[in-house]
Amino acid sequence: MSEQLSPIPVVHTIDAIRELVQEWKRQGLSVGLVPTMGYLHEGHQSLIERAAQDNDRVVVSDFVNPIQFGPSEDLESYPRDLQRDTALVERAGGSVLFNPTPAEMYFPNRTTAITMSTITEELCGKTRPVHFGGVCTVVAKLFNIVTPDRAYFGKKDAQQLLVIRRMVRDLNFNIEIIGCPIIREADGLAKSSRNTYLTEAERAAAPVLHRALERGRMLAESGERSSEVIIAAIREVLDSEPLTDTEYVEIVDLETVHPVPTLDQPVLVALAVRLGTTRLIDNFFFPDEL
Numbered sequence: 001m002s003e004q005l006s007p008i009p010v011v012h013t014i015d016a017i018r019e020l021v022q023e024w025k026r027q028g029l030s031v032g033l034v035p036t037m038g039y040l041h042e043g044h045q046s047l048i049e050r051a052a053q054d055n056d057r058v059v060v061s062d063f064v065n066p067i068q069f070g071p072s073e074d075l076e077s078y079p080r081d082l083q084r085d086t087a088l089v090e091r092a093g094g095s096v097l098f099n100p101t102p103a104e105m106y107f108p109n110r111t112t113a114i115t116m117s118t119i120t121e122e123l124c125g126k127t128r129p130v131h132f133g134g135v136c137t138v139v140a141k142l143f144n145i146v147t148p149d150r151a152y153f154g155k156k157d158a159q160q161l162l163v164i165r166r167m168v169r170d171l172n173f174n175i176e177i178i179g180c181p182i183i184r185e186a187d188g189l190a191k192s193s194r195n196t197y198l199t200e201a202e203r204a205a206a207p208v209l210h211r212a213l214e215r216g217r218m219l220a221e222s223g224e225r226s227s228e229v230i231i232a233a234i235r236e237v238l239d240s241e242p243l244t245d246t247e248y249v250e251i252v253d254l255e256t257v258h259p260v261p262t263l264d265q266p267v268l269v270a271l272a273v274r275l276g277t278t279r280l281i282d283n284f285f286f287p288d289e290l
């Protein structure tokens with residue numbers, strides 16, 4: 001089943017996307033996968049453009065994955081606009097949009113899931129306990145359905161990138177994982193589908209996340225190695241904005257995702273902040289190498 005909203009096909013079934021990819025593989029073409037939850041913006045666009053540079057064909061999945069949302073999270077209100085997404089995928093050089101329904105992706109009596117321990121319990125995992133299990137399960141399914149040569153993930157969701165790399169290593173997926181840089185608004189706010197939830201006042205306050213991280217990065221670049229000092233400096237900037245409610249600011253090891261006292265190895269400096277009801281994340285890798 002495939003419907004023509006624009007010149008690129010929009011495919012809704014697993015059989016149809018498999019058929020398309022198998023035909024490409026018969027022709028010896030390489031395939032990139034960009035997993036998304038839709039409501040696409042320039043962050044997603046950069047992933048698709050990179051995938052189109054590296055591969056002959058690019059599958060963009062557009063699926064708001066119900067099993068990665070907790071019961072009190074925003075599954076129902078998550079923004080959706082398939083028509084706009086299709087146009088963006090086409091402009092960015094994608095070959096097909098894969099937009100299954102939840103019923104197509106999940107059998108009603110599904111009993112198999114991927115669970116990962118330790119690294120999914122840190123950072124966002126503390127307040128989103130079911131999140132990474134749901135992400136790993138859907139990404140593993142997408143990997144099996146699309147069988148891409150390469151898959152593209154944004155560094156904005158840095159813990160997700162570390163988790164997916166680990167899953168690929170642990171379960172021997174023969175897929176190269178490419179981490180892509182964070183795309184930002186002119187005022188520094190990381191682009192995110194959830195930015196649309198912000199009120200005018202919250203949107204005006206939101207660049208404080210990036211300003212706070214830049215303060216931390218400057219300290220690290222000027223030789224500061226104490227996590228405590230850097231975290232305190234980041235928190236001070238966040239606290240200067242009355243609308244912020246900080247969930248965490250942490251500096252973690254890239255392998256264990258466990259907090260480290262000093263920046264003596266490559267680290268991820270990550271934060272999650274609530275502005276009203278909207279939860280935003282941002283980060284930087286130090287050194288910026290992943």
Ligand SMILES: Nc1ncnc2c1ncn2[C@@H]1O[C@H](COP(=O)(O)OP(=O)(O)OP(=O)(O)O)[C@@H](O)[C@H]1O
Binds near residue numbers: 155156180
């Ligand atoms: N600003 C960005 N720069 C680079 N990559 C991004 C950016 N925003 C999202 N991505 C990446 O796009 C992929 C799909 O993400 P998703 O569809 O959840 O978008 P999102 O804007 O992050 O949404 P949300 O608001 O739910 O966090 C992920 O790999 C994510 O890291």
Ligand SMILES: CC(C)(CO)[C@@H](O)C(=O)[O-]
Binds near residue numbers: 139
């Ligand atoms: C990787 C992903 C598409 C899985 O649903 C999602 O977590 C996201 O959009 O980052």
Ligand code: BAL
Binds near residue numbers: 037068157
């Ligand atoms: N980009 C992460 C998807 C989520 O927050 O559910």
